[in-house]
Amino acid sequence: MTAAPEAPGLRFDADDDGYVRELSEFVAVPTVSRDADAATMLAGAQWLASRLSFAAGRVEPTAGHPVVRGEWLGAPGAPTVLVYGHYDVQPTGAAAEWRTPPFQPSVEDDAAVGRIVRGRGVSDDKGTIYITVKTAQAFLAQEARLPLNVKFLFEGEEEIGSPHLAAYLADHAGDLAADLVISADGAMWRPGEPSLSLQSRGLVAVTITVRGASGDLHSGRYGGSVANPVHALSQILASMHDADGRVAVPGFYDGLTELSAERRREIASIPFDETAAVRALGLEQGHGEPGYTTLERLWERPTLEINGVSGGGQYTVIPHVATGWVTCRLVPGQSPEAIARAIADHVSRQDVRGVAVDVRFDAPGVPAYTIPAGHPAIRAAAGALAAVYPGQPVVLACIGGTVPATSLFEQILGAKTLFFSFSTADENLHAPNEFLRVSRLREGMRAWEALWRRLADAPLGAEGSLDA
Amino acid sequence: MTAAPEAPGLRFDADDDGYVRELSEFVAVPTVSRDADAATMLAGAQWLASRLSFAAGRVEPTAGHPVVRGEWLGAPGAPTVLVYGHYDVQPTGAAAEWRTPPFQPSVEDDAAVGRIVRGRGVSDDKGTIYITVKTAQAFLAQEARLPLNVKFLFEGEEEIGSPHLAAYLADHAGDLAADLVISADGAMWRPGEPSLSLQSRGLVAVTITVRGASGDLHSGRYGGSVANPVHALSQILASMHDADGRVAVPGFYDGLTELSAERRREIASIPFDETAAVRALGLEQGHGEPGYTTLERLWERPTLEINGVSGGGQYTVIPHVATGWVTCRLVPGQSPEAIARAIADHVSRQDVRGVAVDVRFDAPGVPAYTIPAGHPAIRAAAGALAAVYPGQPVVLACIGGTVPATSLFEQILGAKTLFFSFSTADENLHAPNEFLRVSRLREGMRAWEALWRRLADAPLGAEGSLDA
Numbered sequence: 001m002t003a004a005p006e007a008p009g010l011r012f013d014a015d016d017d018g019y020v021r022e023l024s025e026f027v028a029v030p031t032v033s034r035d036a037d038a039a040t041m042l043a044g045a046q047w048l049a050s051r052l053s054f055a056a057g058r059v060e061p062t063a064g065h066p067v068v069r070g071e072w073l074g075a076p077g078a079p080t081v082l083v084y085g086h087y088d089v090q091p092t093g094a095a096a097e098w099r100t101p102p103f104q105p106s107v108e109d110d111a112a113v114g115r116i117v118r119g120r121g122v123s124d125d126k127g128t129i130y131i132t133v134k135t136a137q138a139f140l141a142q143e144a145r146l147p148l149n150v151k152f153l154f155e156g157e158e159e160i161g162s163p164h165l166a167a168y169l170a171d172h173a174g175d176l177a178a179d180l181v182i183s184a185d186g187a188m189w190r191p192g193e194p195s196l197s198l199q200s201r202g203l204v205a206v207t208i209t210v211r212g213a214s215g216d217l218h219s220g221r222y223g224g225s226v227a228n229p230v231h232a233l234s235q236i237l238a239s240m241h242d243a244d245g246r247v248a249v250p251g252f253y254d255g256l257t258e259l260s261a262e263r264r265r266e267i268a269s270i271p272f273d274e275t276a277a278v279r280a281l282g283l284e285q286g287h288g289e290p291g292y293t294t295l296e297r298l299w300e301r302p303t304l305e306i307n308g309v310s311g312g313g314q315y316t317v318i319p320h321v322a323t324g325w326v327t328c329r330l331v332p333g334q335s336p337e338a339i340a341r342a343i344a345d346h347v348s349r350q351d352v353r354g355v356a357v358d359v360r361f362d363a364p365g366v367p368a369y370t371i372p373a374g375h376p377a378i379r380a381a382a383g384a385l386a387a388v389y390p391g392q393p394v395v396l397a398c399i400g401g402t403v404p405a406t407s408l409f410e411q412i413l414g415a416k417t418l419f420f421s422f423s424t425a426d427e428n429l430h431a432p433n434e435f436l437r438v439s440r441l442r443e444g445m446r447a448w449e450a451l452w453r454r455l456a457d458a459p460l461g462a463e464g465s466l467d468a
Numbered sequence: 469m470t471a472a473p474e475a476p477g478l479r480f481d482a483d484d485d486g487y488v489r490e491l492s493e494f495v496a497v498p499t500v501s502r503d504a505d506a507a508t509m510l511a512g513a514q515w516l517a518s519r520l521s522f523a524a525g526r527v528e529p530t531a532g533h534p535v536v537r538g539e540w541l542g543a544p545g546a547p548t549v550l551v552y553g554h555y556d557v558q559p560t561g562a563a564a565e566w567r568t569p570p571f572q573p574s575v576e577d578d579a580a581v582g583r584i585v586r587g588r589g590v591s592d593d594k595g596t597i598y599i600t601v602k603t604a605q606a607f608l609a610q611e612a613r614l615p616l617n618v619k620f621l622f623e624g625e626e627e628i629g630s631p632h633l634a635a636y637l638a639d640h641a642g643d644l645a646a647d648l649v650i651s652a653d654g655a656m657w658r659p660g661e662p663s664l665s666l667q668s669r670g671l672v673a674v675t676i677t678v679r680g681a682s683g684d685l686h687s688g689r690y691g692g693s694v695a696n697p698v699h700a701l702s703q704i705l706a707s708m709h710d711a712d713g714r715v716a717v718p719g720f721y722d723g724l725t726e727l728s729a730e731r732r733r734e735i736a737s738i739p740f741d742e743t744a745a746v747r748a749l750g751l752e753q754g755h756g757e758p759g760y761t762t763l764e765r766l767w768e769r770p771t772l773e774i775n776g777v778s779g780g781g782q783y784t785v786i787p788h789v790a791t792g793w794v795t796c797r798l799v800p801g802q803s804p805e806a807i808a809r810a811i812a813d814h815v816s817r818q819d820v821r822g823v824a825v826d827v828r829f830d831a832p833g834v835p836a837y838t839i840p841a842g843h844p845a846i847r848a849a850a851g852a853l854a855a856v857y858p859g860q861p862v863v864l865a866c867i868g869g870t871v872p873a874t875s876l877f878e879q880i881l882g883a884k885t886l887f888f889s890f891s892t893a894d895e896n897l898h899a900p901n902e903f904l905r906v907s908r909l910r911e912g913m914r915a916w917e918a919l920w921r922r923l924a925d926a927p928l929g930a931e932g933s934l935d936a
Contacts, residue, residue: 201688207782214750220669220869221893223797224771225762226746227755230792231709231774237702243819245695278694282682282788287695287822294693303692306699307787308780314675314793314830316869317775320750324698325782329691351711354755362782401688401784425689 010138012445019441020117023130024105026087027119033065033088033160041065041156044087051133052152054140064164065156071175072136073149079460080149081452082178082415084405085129085185086158089121090430097432107438113191116435123427127436128184129154131422131444135452138445147456151178155405158185161363162404169412179460180377181409182451186419189397191426191437194385196378197419199299200399200406202330202368204339208236208347209323209358216317223318227354230311233322236350236357237306240326244290247304251342255333259292259300267295270395299398302339303329329400336365369406369417376458377418384450388443420451478606480913487909488585491598492573494555495587501533501556501628509533509624512555516622519601522608523620532632533624539643540604541617547928548617549920550646550883552873553597553653554626557589558898565900575906581659584903591895595904596652597622599890599912603920606913615924619646623873626653629831630872637880647928648845649877650919654887657865659894659905662853664846665887667767668867668874670798670836672807676704676815677791677826684785694786695822698779701790704818704825705774708794712758715772719810723801727760727768735763738863767866770807771797797868804833837874837885844926845886852918856911888919 013019030036031044042059048068049057055070068087073080092102100106105119117127132152139146153176155165169176189195210229217226242248274294278286288297297303306326312319328339344359371378373396382394399419406417422444428434481487498504499512510527516536517525523538536555541548560570568574573587585595600620607614621644623633637644657663678697685694710716742762746754756765765771772794779790796807812827839846841864850862867887874885890912896902 203688212751217749218869218898219771219773219775219795220671220797220867222749222766223773223795223868224756224765224769225754226749226751227713228774230777231705234702234705234774234777234792237699238706241699243821245821281685281690281694283680283694283822285822286693288692297692298690301692303687305687305691305786306696306702306780307687307785308782309698309702309777309790310781312774312776312793313778314776316673316795318773319776322777324702325780327687327691327784329688353711353713354751354753399688400691401686430686 009446010142010449012138012442016438016441019134020107020438023122023127023441024117024119026126026130027105027122028103030103031088031121031156032091033157034091041088045156048087048129048133048154051137054137055150055152057152062164062168067156067168068152068154070152071150072146074145075147075149075456078148078456079179079458080151080177081455082151082153082176082181082409082413083132084153084181084183084409084417085132086125086155087129088156088159089124089126090159092120093432099433113437115438117438118433118435120434123423123434123436124187124429125158125185125423127441128421128423128444131441132184132448135445135448139449147452150452151176158405162408165405166408166412169408173412176413178413178415180455181406181413181415181417183403183406183417183419184421186399186403186421187423187425187427187429188421189395189425191424193392193395194389195395195397196381196385197397197399198373198378199332199368199370200401200403201302202334202336202366202407203402203404204328204330204336204343204365205362206326206340206343207323207360207362208233208326209321209360210236210352211321211356211358212318212354213320216312216320219316219318226318227352228318229322229355230319232352232355232357233309233311233324235352236347237309237324239346239350240304245288246290247302249304249342249346252302252304252339254338256302256331257333259296263300264296266396267293267299270295298400300331302331302334329402330365330368332368332370334368336367340365366402366404367407369403369410371416371418375416376460377416377455380454380458381418381420381451383454384447387450388447420448422447477914478610478917480606480910484906484909487602488575488906491590491595491909492585492587494594494598495573495590496571498571499556499589499624500559501625502559509556513624516555516597516601519605520620522604523618525620530632530636535624535636536620536622538620539618540614542613543615543617543924546616546924547647547926548619548645549923550619550621550644550649550877550881551600552621552649552651552877552885553600554593554623555597556624556627557592557594558627560588561900567901581903581905583906585906586901586903588902591891591902591904592655592897593626593653593891595909596889596891596912599909600652600916603913603916607917615920618920619644626873630876633873634876634880637876641880644881646881646883648923649874649881649883649885651871651874651885651887652889654867654871654889655891655893655895655897656889657863657893659892661860661863662857663863663865664849664853665867666841666846666864667800667836667838668869668871669770670802670804670834670875671870672796672798672804672811672833673830674794674808674811675791675828675830676701676794677789677828678704678820679789679824679826680786680822681788684780684788687784687786690786695820696786697790697823698787700820700823700825701777701779701792703820704815705777705792707814707818708772713756714758715770717772717810717814720770720772720807722806724770724799725801727764731768732764734864735761735767738763766868768799770799770802797870798833798836800836800838802836804835808833834870834872834875837871837878839884839886843884844928845884845923848922848926849886849888849919851922852915855918856915888916890915
């Protein structure tokens with residue numbers, strides 16, 4: 001992957017202070033979609049819309065928090081891309097765990113990481129959408145045009161599962177039509193190397209509730225004579241894997257194609273120290289589906305994880321209810337509906353007696369999303385990264401997590417999504433002390449410039465291109 | 469079981485109002501051993517001690533809450549009994565669930581139950597020790613003596629597991645020596661019939677902790693590649709019973725003698741509607757060790773119950789720790805130490821990988837306590853009940869729960885304990901709206917009178933009497 005010779009490039013600011021100052025204004029608006037009032041969310045959306053004046057930037061209502069929209073369509077004949085991201089952020093968690101207040105961004109020179117700016121949402125996702133917006137502004141200021149048509153859609157509900165995005169997309173499918181979606185969200189895998197993600201896993205979430213008596217019973221007075229919901233739940237949860245770590249729900253792996261030897265070689269060629277990775281988590285060994293390496297398990301194989309259990313406590317009762325929460329991450333070939341059905345069937349086949357078992361699926365499932373390694377957008381993106389990080393191979397990685405929007409773009413707009421993010425997975429996303437590497441700001445702007453220039457000439461949009 | 473002809477009896481008050489008023493003073497002192505300050509506990513103890521002036525009643529310190537002591541030893545040649553009970557009470561639970569304030573006792577005519585007095589501790593155990601004290605006072609007032617020697621020991625820590633009782637008993641074993649302990653604590657089984665308890669089950673409490681990574685991991689980014697502590701815990705907990713409800717821990721049933729045909733017939737002859745009992749709990753069916761009826765399971769067989777589980781929650785993590793709480797109720801023939809060892813061994817044999825499992829026993833175990841049906845104290849008590857409840861057969865029941873003091877009396881004082889309580893198991897012990905049937909006050913006094921008169925002539929104390 002060698003860098004194509006660049007056209008004379010845009011000039012970006014010589015030092016980052018101005019960028020950090022402006023981005024900090026955005027981060028200072030506490031747009032926590034789970035908790036914030038409407039006025040706060042609107043203030044965050046308006047700040048962003050005001051930066052899109054070159055594209056008729058505006059705030060539009062949805063059934064939930066508003067979206068920020070804009071479009072610059074002055075390149076007839078050139079492809080059209082839809083830039084996606086989100087201005088909402090995760091809750092801060094315990095304030096005491098933050099080294100500096102989460103909504104008062106602060107710059108620091110970190111001995112290990114370099115220069116960082118710390119604050120909630122600075123990496124996920126305000127910093128990365130800021131990069132996109134500044135790139136567009138630079139194009140307009142210096143070349144009076146963008147190299148291709150660009151639409152912007154920034155939502156305010158990504159961190160709560162994008163509950164109103166599908167309806168909004170369906171209502172505005174015509175206006176949002178594009179040859180390609182580019183997601184500013186979706187962090188790079190590791191700080192040390194440029195990477196692109198070919199896939200994000202889907203999601204099915206299940207709540208299993210086991211009920212016994214009408215109230216907790218004294219375990220002395222009733223113990224041994226009635227079924228114990230926690231025992232039944234344990235039996236159900238234990239039945240979901242075999243001892244080797246394989247998911248034991250019949251049908252769970254149906255429809256999957258075996259990993260190709262080529263993909264296995266590709267993954268094996270990525271420098272990855274399994275032992276060090278496991279040790280960094282405080283573990284002696286990894287554990288998972290036999291026959292696969294850790295990266296294969298994370299990127300190419302589906303999972304079923306118990307996220308939590310609850311029932312009774314450290315007192316002498318037979319709890320009357322026990323609850324288990326399970327999520328599956330899906331890969332291409334698995335349908336959320338079929339997996340949900342397989343789990344419900346498996347649970348109903350367990351031999352638990354004297355209790356009532358309820359299996360509830362918490363939301364519509366999300367299928368896995370994938371973009372082929374040979375897609376022209378991947379080629380263009382790899383070229384853009386190579387231009388910014390010369391001599392560093394671009395890793396084709398996957399996102400173990402789930403980005404619901406990508407599936408919606410494919411289903412509703414018929415468009416593939418390219419993840420093109422300058423956030424990094426180690427930047428405490430969703431955790432206290434979230435930060436962004438300041439160097440990523442200008443690297444990102446240069447990469448977006450290079451990407452847009454490349455995409456301007458790419459044969460996007462034709463279905464056939466997906467097989468390229 | 470027919471009533472013996474009674475000697476001319478004591479006169480008790482013609483109406484209960486005076487008793488209820490005096491008992492209410494005692495109940496009004498909020499002696500919640502788990503939470504109360506030392507002054508409150510002392511006030512409760514002093515109230516009680518002041519009622520024992522005929523027996524040099526006094527408050528004595530322990531390493532925890534004080535005990536109330538007293539003795540009347542004016543019957544040389546007659547047996548000596550030690551009356552046990554507790555002046556501490558359970559926490560109230562949610563105040564909003566109480567129909568009247570828990571420490572403002574109120575009298576009410578309940579359509580289903582009859583006349584009751586409601587308040588925390590009125591049934592467990594203040595009302596039942598009040599009965600004993602008033603019986604003794606009536607003897608002294610009307611006959612100037614008791615029919616036998618009586619020592620009193622009322623503790624203030626029963627509801628928190630009697631943590632300082634063993635040391636206190638060991639330090640005062642000489643002073644507390646008795647031919648028999650009579651426990652005012654240990655409720656009657658059902659309101660409809662007089663009953664005595666031959667046994668209380670022992671207790672072993674276990675905390676099982678499964679640890680994985682050093683912190684919770686994002687189940688998308690790490691799912692499928694590391695062991696999940698909740699899965700491992702579920703596997704361990706599920707392994708503890710077979711599908712039929714038998715405890716599957718090897719060695720758990722070692723040392724037990726099979727139920728005799730005679731005991732089975734005795735239990736079967738007790739009127740007990742299994743279906744109605746299960747329905748009353750909101751269940752369709754019971755569940756437990758195959759081959760035993762519900763009463764056999766509750767009274768004669770050991771149990772292993774999961775009291776609670778905790779780990780993670782309804783969010784997409786792999787929890788780094790999962791905890792399960794288990795208690796066993798033991799029957800005669802089982803040693804707490806051997807059961808603890810069997811559980812630890814069983815857990816260590818489970819094939820769970822990639823996690824660390826810790827099994828901790830929460831306190832010294834308590835063996836089962838038993839008193840033979842033919843013990844002279846049981847015969848005397850049955851006779852006393854028959855005198856008060858003429859024509860009603862006395863049921864020989866068991867206590868499914870655990871009364872640690874009984875084992876301590878046997879181990880440290882070498883004395884058997886007779887449960888002789890006029891509390892009833894349905895009186896919301898440990899729950900909101902605890903109450904005592906007012907009619908039990910005078911029934912109890914008459915029964916204690918009859919019991920003491922009978923015991924005065926019983927051959928207690930000789931080891932041989934235990935086999936009578």
